[in-house]
Amino acid sequence: MYNDNLRELKTLNQTDLKLEINSRKTFAIISHPDAGKTTLTEKLLLFGGAIREAGSVKARKTERYATSDWMDLERQRGISITSSALQFKYQGYVINILDTPGHQDFSEDTYRTLTAADSAVMLIDAAKGVETQTKKLFEVCRKRGIPIFTFINKFDRNAKDPLDLMDEVEKVLGVESYAMNWPIGMGPDFKGIYDRQTKQVERFIEGSSKSSAKPPVSGALSDPNVRDGIGELLLNQLDEEIELLDMAGNSFSRERVDRGEVTPVFFGSALNNFGVPNFLRSFLDLAPAPQPRSTNLGELDPETPSFSGYIFKIQANMNAQHRDRIAFIRICSGRYERGMNVIHTRSHRRLRLAQPQQLFAQERTIIDEAFAGDIIGVHDSGLLRIGDVLTEKDGLEFEAMPFFNPENFARINIANALKRKQFIKGIQELQEEGAIHVFRDLNVGVEAPIIGVVGQLQFEVLEYRLREEYGVQVDIQHLPFEIVRWVEKDPKTIKLLTESSMSTVVMDKDENYAVLLLDEWKAKWLSDRYDIEFYLQPQVKTTN
Numbered sequence: 001m002y003n004d005n006l007r008e009l010k011t012l013n014q015t016d017l018k019l020e021i022n023s024r025k026t027f028a029i030i031s032h033p034d035a036g037k038t039t040l041t042e043k044l045l046l047f048g049g050a051i052r053e054a055g056s057v058k059a060r061k062t063e064r065y066a067t068s069d070w071m072d073l074e075r076q077r078g079i080s081i082t083s084s085a086l087q088f089k090y091q092g093y094v095i096n097i098l099d100t101p102g103h104q105d106f107s108e109d110t111y112r113t114l115t116a117a118d119s120a121v122m123l124i125d126a127a128k129g130v131e132t133q134t135k136k137l138f139e140v141c142r143k144r145g146i147p148i149f150t151f152i153n154k155f156d157r158n159a160k161d162p163l164d165l166m167d168e169v170e171k172v173l174g175v176e177s178y179a180m181n182w183p184i185g186m187g188p189d190f191k192g193i194y195d196r197q198t199k200q201v202e203r204f205i206e207g208s209s210k211s212s213a214k215p216p217v218s219g220a221l222s223d224p225n226v227r228d229g230i231g232e233l234l235l236n237q238l239d240e241e242i243e244l245l246d247m248a249g250n251s252f253s254r255e256r257v258d259r260g261e262v263t264p265v266f267f268g269s270a271l272n273n274f275g276v277p278n279f280l281r282s283f284l285d286l287a288p289a290p291q292p293r294s295t296n297l298g299e300l301d302p303e304t305p306s307f308s309g310y311i312f313k314i315q316a317n318m319n320a321q322h323r324d325r326i327a328f329i330r331i332c333s334g335r336y337e338r339g340m341n342v343i344h345t346r347s348h349r350r351l352r353l354a355q356p357q358q359l360f361a362q363e364r365t366i367i368d369e370a371f372a373g374d375i376i377g378v379h380d381s382g383l384l385r386i387g388d389v390l391t392e393k394d395g396l397e398f399e400a401m402p403f404f405n406p407e408n409f410a411r412i413n414i415a416n417a418l419k420r421k422q423f424i425k426g427i428q429e430l431q432e433e434g435a436i437h438v439f440r441d442l443n444v445g446v447e448a449p450i451i452g453v454v455g456q457l458q459f460e461v462l463e464y465r466l467r468e469e470y471g472v473q474v475d476i477q478h479l480p481f482e483i484v485r486w487v488e489k490d491p492k493t494i495k496l497l498t499e500s501s502m503s504t505v506v507m508d509k510d511e512n513y514a515v516l517l518l519d520e521w522k523a524k525w526l527s528d529r530y531d532i533e534f535y536l537q538p539q540v541k542t543t544n
């Protein structure tokens with residue numbers, strides 16, 4: 001009774017809930033590898049006041065590394081391997097940034113992380129234009145109808161013509177583009193950007209500190225201080241191009257941005273901090289607040305007072321000292337409070353979320369409350385899985401998590417049999433993270449599992465993490481299979497496929513039967529010849 005009253009009091013305060021939710025901006029940064037996502041993330045943290053000094057992706061000995069590439073292997077290679085969540089407050093907003101890896105081998109993680117975002121920032125390398133992986137990720141965002149903001153990066157280098165880049169975005173991606181600002185020159189002649197709304201110019205000062213958040217020189221185009229050094233040629237060109245954009249370019253409509261029909265385009269150089277403050281200001285103004293979610297019970301408004309959320313990512317060993325495991329939750333409705341009891345819908349059990357954490361790459365702080373839109377972390381002792389729903393009302397389901405079929409397979413053997421326990425733990429935890437798919441060969445035990453991954457780089461990460469995080473050396477024996485298909489648990493089918501030289505029968509983590517096959521052609525032949533139904537995903541949903 002007491003609790004009920006308390007609850008009522010809390011839920012009555014709907015205005016506060018609304019204010020809190022509407023102050024949140026949760027977005028993912030996406031693109032082809034190397035366009036500068038992690039660099040831009042770092043600079044948004046810098047200009048957002050979340051860090052005092054910016055690090056870089058490939059730091060020298062005494063330098064800081066970029067915050068969101070926290071994993072040792074990321075720092076060694078200078079690439080992002082796993083997505084990072086970073087939350088901070090800035091100018092009354094609560095900002096949740098998701099920095100995703102661009103490499104396609106890690107795209108399962110990227111796609112899952114994208115489900116947690118209400119908008120996306122798409123980076124384009126100004127010299128390369130729209131690249132394949134960007135195109136794929138853009139498609140995913142478009143399907144969800146989320147607003148997409150474009151940042152055309154690396155204008156400090158020789159770049160494609162800005163008008164051509166705008167055109168490329170329109171033609172390749174099939175979305176209207178609207179230039180929010182415009183570059184003045186490029187490469188060695190990059191002089192600054194012109195903001196079309198404020199009509200102010202921000203000057204690019206080459207060689208200025210990249211790690212501090214010093215604002216650029218800015219002012220009206222008529223200001224001699226601003227004009228000085230740009231040169232007549234570039235000034236005339238700017239005049240002409242702005243006129244052209246104003247006359248022949250698309251018109252700006254906030255509603256169309258919200259619907260993902262128009263992408264606002266910004267130019268700059270994340271590495272040089274250039275155009276970052278301008279982008280941040282405009283983005284925070286235009287980016288959407290937490291959006292409603294489709295569920296099996298209809299559309300869920302984030303302002304619904306009762307709490308709900310789902311797990312889109314699990315990461316073990318983020319903190320070398322603690323060696324624990326964090327489940328990342330995207331809160332979809334209501335308010336979360338520390339110590340809250342929620343229903344874990346897969347098991348229908350009540351769960352106490354004792355220590356919710358605010359995430360800042362691998363740093364975490366315990367928080368007392370969080371709201372729809374937020375990404376929070378909770379400790380997981382092994383109960384939680386990717387896709388699990390936590391809610392105050394049982395029976396709620398969100399859209400299914402993206403599932404990628406592994407296309408590369410290898411048998412993993414342990415080098416030292418004494419490390420068996422750590423090996424099994426490592427494989428189990430990395431599988432629960434969704435970093436690998438684990439299959440058991442029916443004739444061999446858990447000691448030599450078959451691992452399936454989307455791309456080869458994941459094997460390298462697996463080997464590295466087993467060694468560094470679990471102290472286990474492994475041998476990776478690549479297998480020639482290219483596809484996996486699931487089959488029904490029918491003894492006749494299993495026997496037939498076991499005996500066939502074209503397939504190897506395995507069991508997945510949930511004890512579903514699957515077959516590994518050399519290629520599509522052989523799968524089709526077997527299926528036609530013996531009338532076997534092959535499924536792209538496991539058919540049975542297991543609960544435990």
Ligand SMILES: Nc1nc2c(ncn2[C@@H]2O[C@H](COP(=O)(O)OP(=O)(O)OP(=O)(O)O)[C@@H](O)[C@H]2O)c(=O)[nH]1
Nearest residue numbers: 033034035036037038039079080102154269270271
């Ligand atoms: N010249 C120049 N280089 C940049 C700029 N922004 C980023 N870079 C460099 O581009 C490289 C890739 O940058 P990252 O930030 O790691 O790119 P990413 O998109 O996060 O890459 P992945 O996460 O691995 O997909 C690094 O060497 C950066 O220093 C820029 O504005 N100008």
Ligand SMILES: [Mg+2]
Nearest residue numbers: 037038079080
């Ligand atoms: Mg990165």
